[in-house]
Structure formats: structure tokens, C-alpha cells
Amino acid sequence: MAQVKITVNHNRCVGSQLCMHFLPAVFEMNESGQSMVIDANAADITSIIQTAEQCPQCAIKVEDTSSGEILFPPPGLGF
Numbered sequence: 667m668a669q670v671k672i673t674v675n676h677n678r679c680v681g682s683q684l685c686m687h688f689l690p691a692v693f694e695m696n697e698s699g700q701s702m703v704i705d706a707n708a709a710d711i712t713s714i715i716q717t718a719e720q721c722p723q724c725a726i727k728v729e730d731t732s733s734g735e736i737l738f739p740p741p742g743l744g745f
């Protein structure tokens with residue numbers, strides 16, 4: 667399984683908790699009510715990308731740590 671790095675942009679996250687509901691083993695709410703990553707390896711890449719796509723704020727970036735490729739968001743969507 668490829669390793670991924672997941673980053674939550676706290677300038678964008680509004681604490682909707684969607685990511686936590688989809689992948690509770692990966693995301694958790696911090697004390698400020700924003701999402702944080704607790705275990706990037708607790709789900710498969712497809713599920714992580716699908717969850718990032720659902721974020722209403724496009725606040726989740728998914729990166730392949732071996733190649734450095736940005737798996738989400740696509741270029742132009744911003745982060």
C-alpha cells in the first residue's frame with residue numbers, strides 16, 4: 667500500500683465533521699473544532715481521496731509520499 671500524507675488546511679476547514687464521519691480512524695476534531703489527521707494509514711487511498719473530494723471547503727490535501735505527487739486536489743482547484 668502506498669503511503670500518503672494528508673494535510674488539513676486550517677485556514678479553510680470550517681469543522682463540518684464530514685471527513686471524520688466518513689473516516690473516523692483517519693480524522694478527528696481538534697480542540698478548536700477543526701479536523702486533524704490522526705492516522706493517514708488507517709484507510710485506503712481511494713477512500714481518502716473520495717473523502718477529500720467531499721470536503722465542502724476543499725481543505726484536505728492528499729499527497730503520495732513516495733512520488734511527491736499531489737493526488738488531491740487537482741491543479742487549479744486550490745488548497
Ligand code: SF4
Nearest residue numbers: 679680682683685721
Ligand atoms: S470535511 Fe473539510 S471542512 Fe469539514 S471538518 Fe473535514 S476538513 Fe474540515
